[in-house]
Amino acid sequence: MQGNCLPLKEQKETFVQDMFNAIAGRYDLMNIVMSFxxxxxWRRFTTQRADLKPGGHGLDICCGTGMLTIELAKATGPAGKVTGMDFSEKMLAVARENVQNNKLSSTIQLFQGNAMKLAFEDDTFDCVTVAWGLRNVPDIEIALREMVRVVKPGGKVVSLDMGHPSVPVFRQLYWFWFERMIPFMGRFWCNNKKAYAYLHDSARVFPHQQELVRIFTQYGLTSTTYHNLAGGVVAVVEGKKPQGK
Structure with a gap:
């Protein structure tokens, strides 16, 4: 391991897959607790920024338990389609339960796959989203390149993930709380302190939202920008694939 709970790059895929398989059953509850x-x-805002129209086709990679996937389905409606993809079989099992309980279940297709090598043709989707997923892939730029490849010209690529607060004092208090309390809560709620210590450490090294905008631009997206939520604790980064690209 490097840092406290960060795996080496070549070990990250297996580490992350095993970790999410271990915490899948309590993942949604922990999200609610950690985010108050x-x-x-935040997912509703991300869906708004994805600009998925009724009847459109969206892709949600690293979909986890399917909560953002369901929000996208609400946007596209019964005439549209949303594909959710994750590589953790146990997270997908929870996602299937969540989707079955939703009236738009027929709109959603879930399957297991790898964000680093998307099994879709170029220019397939009206939007591609990822929530708390880029932080967990072995190579952010490869995953982003794949997202850009499969979105249609004019379509949006949108990421919801941890941000880096910039307000003095609040920034220090936030990181102190995250470092001390989140692993404790993970041990209490999921009996897995190590997994939630990883979430803190991975958030620390994840690119600042301004840097992520630069990477989005580097891979050909235009109108790139970010939106800070909760004082920059969370950030939504977006870009549009140019027409004719």
Missing amino acids: GLDRA
């Missing part, structure tokens, strides 16, 4: 219930509003 704000995670639903």
Whole structure:
């Protein structure tokens, strides 16, 4: 391991897959607890930024338990389609339960796959989203390149993930809380302190939202920007694939 709980790059895929398989059953509950219930509003905002129209086709990679996938389905409606993909079989099992309980279940297709090598043709989807997923792939740029490849010209690529607060004092208090409390909560709720210590450490090294905008631009996206939520604790980064690309 490098750092505290960060795997080496070549070990990351297996480490992350095993970790999410271990915490899948309590993942949604922990999201609510850690975000003080704000995670639903964050997903709704991400869906708005994805600009998926009724009847459109969206892709949600690293979909986890399918909560953002369901929000996208609400946007596209019964005439559209949303594909959710994750490589953790146990997270997908929870996602299938969540989707079955939703009236738009027929709109959603879930399958197991790898964000680093998307099994889709070029220019397939009206939008591609990822929530708390880029932080967990072995190579952010490869995953982003794949997202850009499969989105249609004019379509949006949108990431929801941890940000880096910049307000003095609040920034220090936030990282102190994250470092001390999140692993404790992970041990209490999921009996897995190590997994939630990893979430802290991976958030620390994840690119600042401004840097992620630069990477989005580097891979050909235009109108790139970011939106800070909760004081920059969470950030939504977006870009549009140019027409004719």
